Structures are given as structure tokens and as C-alpha cells.
Amino acid sequence: MKLNPLIQYADMEIFKYGYRPALVHQVLVGFLSLGHTGTKKQKMRGEVSGGNKKPWRQKGTGRARAGSTRSPLWRKGGVTFAANGLPGSKIKINKKMFRCATKSVLSQMFLSANLNIFEDLKCVSHKTRDFLKDYQLDNKTLIVVNELSSELMLATRNLHKVLIVTPQEINPSILVKHTDVYIEHDAVHALESRLQT
Numbered sequence: 001m002k003l004n005p006l007i008q009y010a011d012m013e014i015f016k017y018g019y020r021p022a023l024v025h026q027v028l029v030g031f032l033s034l035g036h037t038g039t040k041k042q043k044m045r046g047e048v049s050g051g052n053k054k055p056w057r058q059k060g061t062g063r064a065r066a067g068s069t070r071s072p073l074w075r076k077g078g079v080t081f082a083a084n085g086l087p088g089s090k091i092k093i094n095k096k097m098f099r100c101a102t103k104s105v106l107s108q109m110f111l112s113a114n115l116n117i118f119e120d121l122k123c124v125s126h127k128t129r130d131f132l133k134d135y136q137l138d139n140k141t142l143i144v145v146n147e148l149s150s151e152l153m154l155a156t157r158n159l160h161k162v163l164i165v166t167p168q169e170i171n172p173s174i175l176v177k178h179t180d181v182y183i184e185h186d187a188v189h190a191l192e193s194r195l196q197t
Helices: 021-034 095-111 128-134 150-156 172-176 185-194
Strands: 115-118 141-144 162-165 180-184
Touching (some): 021 095, 095 115, 180 185
Parallel strands (some): 141 162
């Protein structure tokens, strides 16, 4: 993987946007809200069976006072903050917010030298050990290629620290999860045309 000097990409719009943490936070929270499907349901203390009768008198037994056997402290009791089975509130992310947040994260990575641009990623074999011989990737790494070949997909699919995507799949949530980002030269221009506002 031959890396290109970053100075030749400094004038591109996606790398000189500037970091806007409030916008990035808002978009990331919106991405997390999309994952709250509301398919889980737990019972609160009023929904589990039994528990109307006070188990023993208030005073004189030497035990702690208790009003119900279905308290969250008891076995077979209700859950304190139970999931209600309703889908969570979805936070809307419009296209301009998405594009600006993505450019903001890319600009910050460009300035902090966590982003690298390479000419071409050659993967002649579909074997993982051959890929690791050619490329030593220690940190959580995101690789953006213009076209994802079957050999490259097979060679990297069981590497839990490496994720290979195309420019159409890039979003702020993916970018902030990875320490190092490698973008193919052709993918940079495809990414810029996608993120034009």
C-alpha cells in the first residue's frame, strides 16, 4: 500500500470543512436512536402476578419491612426500569446534516494525521494470512476502496479490527469507531462528489 502525500489533497472541500462537535454529536445520537427497535418487553412490579398482600406485619418480626412480594428487590419481582416494548423516539437526520457531519469528521482526521490516502490496494489472494503479510494493521482500521473485489472481501471478513467499505457506505458512525482510516485515491473523488452540499 503506497501512501500518497496528504498535502496534494489539502484543497479538497471534504478535508477543509472544520470540526463541529455539536453537529457530530447530534448525528451520532440520531444513528443510535435508529437502532432502538423496541422489540424487548419486561414486566414492572404492577404487571407480574401476585404481590397484593403484605407478606408480614410491619413491626415486631425483626425482618425488614415489606409491602409486596413483587418488589424489584425480591425474586420473581418486577423490573425497576423495565423496557416498555415501544420503539424509541427516532431523531431525524436530514441530508445536509449527514453530509456536514461526515465532512467534519474527515477534516478532523485529516488534520490529526489519522487519515491516509493510498494509490491502489492490490489483493491477489483471498487468504487472510497473505493479506496480513502485505499489510500490517495494528489499530482499528477502516479502508475505503472504490470497488470491493471478492478477493479483498474474503481476505478481510474475519479480521475484527479491519473494515472495508465503499464511498457509498461511509457515515460518521463508522468513521469515529476507527483509529486509522485509509482511503483509495479514486474513492476520495467519489466521496467528495457524494458529499457535495
